[in-house]
Amino acid sequence: MSDKKIFIVNGSPRKNWNTAKMCKSFADGAGSKGAATQIINLYDIDFKGCISCFACKLKGGAYFGRCACRDGLTAMLEEIYHADGLVLASPIYLGDVTSSMRAFVERLIFPLLQYDERHSSIAPKRFKTAVIYTMNVSEDYFFNEYLGRKESDTLRCFESFIKRIFTEPQRLYAFDTYQFTDYDKYVVECFDKNKKAKQREEQFPKDLQAAYDAGALMAASLCNDA
Ligand SMILES: Cc1cc2nc3c(=O)[nH]c(=O)nc-3n(C[C@H](O)[C@H](O)[C@H](O)COP(=O)(O)O)c2cc1C
Structure with a gap:
């Protein structure tokens, strides 16, 4: 086990479904190369998004560059700032990451974003x-549609702030995911349950493997950097 630590943030309310499984695979891959990992289930934490108090921008303020909100996220943010890797995982809700992931990223990133000409980062670590x-x-x-359309490039914007403050994120996906345990129980006309089942059986294991490999690669590169 190396002394490198990767935080993996699950922005899904479901703790054993698609996003959670991708998080677990990434963690297993990173663990296989000796990194310590911690999965954070955002929906277990009592917290809010930024409340616009601007304590993080106050000249000479006690919380300059840090979030002044005191809640379930406070201690965690400080730990994450000193991590070696960070993974943000979310289901897509209405074309964007979940509201909890947005709230988390506001609290994580805004204190580190300087109101200077270049909107530079004061992250303790990149x-x-x-x-x-x-x-x-x-x-x-x-x-x-989600990445290609200029008028709705919310995900590109999300990623651009991660890049600006930390580093450019590697992107991993699982498309066409299985959403219900039993499709027959729900009013669902636009998805074919047999196609969904095929995708889950044939493609999802490959997506999980890609997450595992990415975890292993991130951990290995951290050890090589050391
Ligand atoms: C409120 C809500 C909104 C959703 N909006 C979208 C969407 O805009 N596009 C999409 O592809 N899937 C959408 N989905 C489906 C989920 O993104 C997908 O099932 C995801 O894999 C669920 O992740 P989980 O299994 O980890 O909870 C939505 C699901 C919910 C509950």
Whole structure:
């Protein structure tokens, strides 16, 4: 075991579904190369997004460059700032990451974003980063509509702040995910349950393997950097 630590943040309310499984695979891969990992389930934590108090920007203020909100996230943010790697994993909700992931990123990133000409970063460390998205839509739809359309490039914006403050995130995905335990119980006309089952059996294991490999690669690169 090396002394390198990677935090993996699960922005799904479901702790054993698609996003959680991708997080676990990434953690297993990182662990296979000796890194310590910690999975944080955001929906277990009592916290809010930024409340716009600006204590983090106050000249000479006690909380300059840090979030002054005191809640379930406070101690965790400080630990993450000194990590060696960070993974932000979220299901796609209405074309974006979940509201909890947004709230988390406001608290994590805004205190480190300087109001200077270059909007520079005062992050204590520029650690390695990755994002994991899981979603109903297909790969084509994701690239053409969610990332391709200029008027709705919310995910590009999300990633651009991660890049600005820490490093450019590696992007991992699981498309066309299985959403319910039993499709027959729900009113679902636009998804074919047999196609979904096929995707879950044939493609999802490959997505999990990609997350495992990415975890192993991130951990190995941290050890090589040391
Ligand atoms: C409130 C809500 C909104 C969603 N919006 C989208 C969406 O805009 N695009 C999409 O592809 N999937 C959407 N989904 C589906 C989820 O992103 C997908 O099932 C995801 O894999 C769920 O992750 P989980 O299994 O980890 O909870 C939505 C699901 C919910 C509950």
